[in-house]
Structure formats: structure tokens, C-alpha cells
Amino acid sequence: MEDILRAAKKVAIQAALQAGQEAKNRFENINSILEKDDFGDVVTEVDHLAEEIILTHIAKSFPDHCVDSEEIGHNGRQSDWMWIVDPLDGTNNYAIGLPLFATSITLMHQGNPVLAVIYEPMVDRLFVSAADKGAFCNNIRVQTKPCPSIQRGTIGWIQGHKVQNEARAVKLRHHLDVRFKRMMRVWAPTLQWCMLAKGDLDGIVLYNSEGTDLYSGILMVQEAGGLVMDYEGKPFRGMSPEPYLIACHPAHKEHFLKTVAEGMG
Known part of the structure; x- marks a missing residue:
């Protein structure tokens, strides 16, 4: 397993860097923006180009592995190893010229994330984490940090595209918005996970948002010493089709659980 992870890390980094640089080079020079569903999500030719770059790298080195990719979907293979x-x-940011986007690659083993690579090309930040190996940004180890006054903290909000203005989500979102200094919605979830991992964000509340951008961020935060739990405080493991999660420094566990419970009540 260690040999596979070493090789996979090299492949994932090369793929993320190449795909991310391609996206950076084409930023504000896109030819095609198409709506991909009824919930406001979009896709550009750069999504497909970056995806092709990454999948080519993976297929060359790991042809027998499962792959689940944002645009193409599942490759139909059966394996203990799955790339997400x-x-x-x-993409929505990218399409309107907002330079907040990233490339995310996760390797799962038997349903658990074991490797995550996230590349933010506009500022050349490469985040890498592996199970039980820590989390790193540009080869410097990162750690979540406690906030001296969590009520004055900055948190991230992540919700699935299909949630839209669901009443419970709106209620919880408003509750959080007025109980912290700032609540961010940047529409690039992996960047929020990375901000929490490196101590620039004080917590994340995620409302029913499962997808190809989730598991790399979860591993990044866990390996940076952060907690990832459900709304009842149970540690999150594996995968879930409808996750409702809180992520934070362990020192703030009870505060987040109490605040979210109030917002859901």
C-alpha cells in the first residue's frame, strides 16, 4: 500500500499542477460557458481540458483503479482504490472572472480518503495531505488554530447546489451569519477546507453537499489536526451521499455543536 501511495502522490501532484496551470493560463479567456443542471451550476471548456489532463495521468499509472470525475463521472471499474x-x-467563480478556484484530486482506499492534493493556481499554493502523514502547503506543515474569541471568528458555509433556499438551510445560514464575525460563501469548497487547515478560517458548516470537492478537504483538515463531525458530534468517516458536517479546531467543538443545534431547532 505504501508503494502505491508514494506513486499516487507523485502522479496527483503532477496532474494537479499541470491542470491548474492550464486553467490559470486560460483565465478570463473562455469560449464556452454552459449550464449543466437546473440549479445554477455551469461548466466551461476548461473544466473538460483540466479533467482530460488529470485522467490521462491517472490512467497511465493506475489503469485498473476506479475514477469518479466531476464531468465524465465513474469509469465503471471495480477496485479498492478510487480517484475522485x-x-x-x-467553476462559477472562474466563469465570471473571480480568481477563486482550485484543482482537487483525492485517492480513496476502501471508501476512505488516503491522499489529497489541492492546487490553487492563481497564488501557486499546493496543498498535500496523506493519511497519518499530516497536511502541507507548499511543503510547509499546516495546522488548524484555535480562535481566541470564537464568537468573533470567521467561518465558511458550504451547501449543495440542490439545496438552494431550503427553509432549514436558510434558517441555519442566517443563525450562523449573526453569531460569528463573518460567514464566507466562496463557491469553491476546497479553498475553504484549505483555509481551515492552515488556520486562516475558524470553522466550516456544511449542509448536504456531497461531491468531488468534498473528500480532499476533509482529509486536509483532519490531517491538520481539525475535527470533522456530524451535527450530533460523531466523527465523520468514510463517505456519505448526504453529509451534514461541522469542521473546526477541537477546542471549539462544543461551541459549534451548540450553535448549529440552536440554528436547526
Whole structure:
């Protein structure tokens, strides 16, 4: 397993860097923006180009592995190993010229994330984490940090595209918005997970948002010493089709559980 992970890390980094640079080079020079569903999500030719770059790298080195990628979907193979690829997390930002986007690659083993690579090309930040190996940004280890006054903290909100203005989500979102200094919605979830991992964000509340951008971020935060749990405080493991999660520094566990419970009540 260690040999596979070493090789996979090299492949994932090369693929993410190449795909991310391609997205950076084409930023504000896109030819095609198409709606991909009824919930406002979009896709550009850069999504497909970056995806092709990443999948080519993976197929060359690991032809027998499963792959689940944002645009193409599942490759139909059966394996204990599965790559989850979001070639352009933050496409909606990218499409309107907002430079907040990333490339995300996760390797799962038997349903658990064991390797995550997230590349933010506009600022050249490469985040890498592996199970039980820590989390790193540009080869420097990162750690979640406690906030001296969590009520004055900055948190991230992530919700699935299909949630829209669901009443419970709106209620919880408003509750959080007025109980912290700032609540961010950047429409590029992997960037929020990375901000929490490196101590620039004080927590994340995620409402029913499962997809190709999720598991790399979860592993990044866990390996940076953060908690990832459900709304009842149970540690999150594996995968879930409808996750409702809180992520934070362990020192703030009870505060987040109480605040979210109030917002859901």
C-alpha cells in the first residue's frame, strides 16, 4: 500500500499542477460557458481540458483503479482504490472572472480518503495531505488554530447546489451569519477546507453537499489536526451521499455543536 501511495502522490501532484496551470493560463479567456443542471451550476471548456489532463495521468499509472470525475463521472471499474477528481472547483467563480478556484484530486482506499492534493493556481499554493502523514502547503506543515474569541471568528458555509433556499438551510445560514464575525460563501469548497487547515478560517458548516470537492478537504483538515463531525458530534468517516458536517479546531467543538443545534431547532 505504501508503494502505491508514494506513486499516487507523485502522479496527483503532477496532474494537479499541470491542470491548474492550464486553467490559470486560460483565465478570463473562455469560449464556452454552459449550464449543466437546473440549479445554477455551469461548466466551461476548461473544466473538460483540466479533467482530460488529470485522467490521462491517472490512467497511465493506475489503469485498473476506479475514477469518479466531476464531468465524465465513474469509469465503471471495480477496485479498492478510487480517484475522485474535481478538475475546476469554483467553476462559477472562474466563469465570471473571480480568481477563486482550485484543482482537487483525492485517492480513496476502501471508501476512505488516503491522499489529497489541492492546487490553487492563481497564488501557486499546493496543498498535500496523506493519511497519518499530516497536511502541507507548499511543503510547509499546516495546522488548524484555535480562535481566541470564537464568537468573533470567521467561518465558511458550504451547501449543495440542490439545496438552494431550503427553509432549514436558510434558517441555519442566517443563525450562523449573526453569531460569528463573518460567514464566507466562496463557491469553491476546497479553498475553504484549505483555509481551515492552515488556520486562516475558524470553522466550516456544511449542509448536504456531497461531491468531488468534498473528500480532499476533509482529509486536509483532519490531517491538520481539525475535527470533522456530524451535527450530533460523531466523527465523520468514510463517505456519505448526504453529509451534514461541522469542521473546526477541537477546542471549539462544543461551541459549534451548540450553535448549529440552536440554528436547526
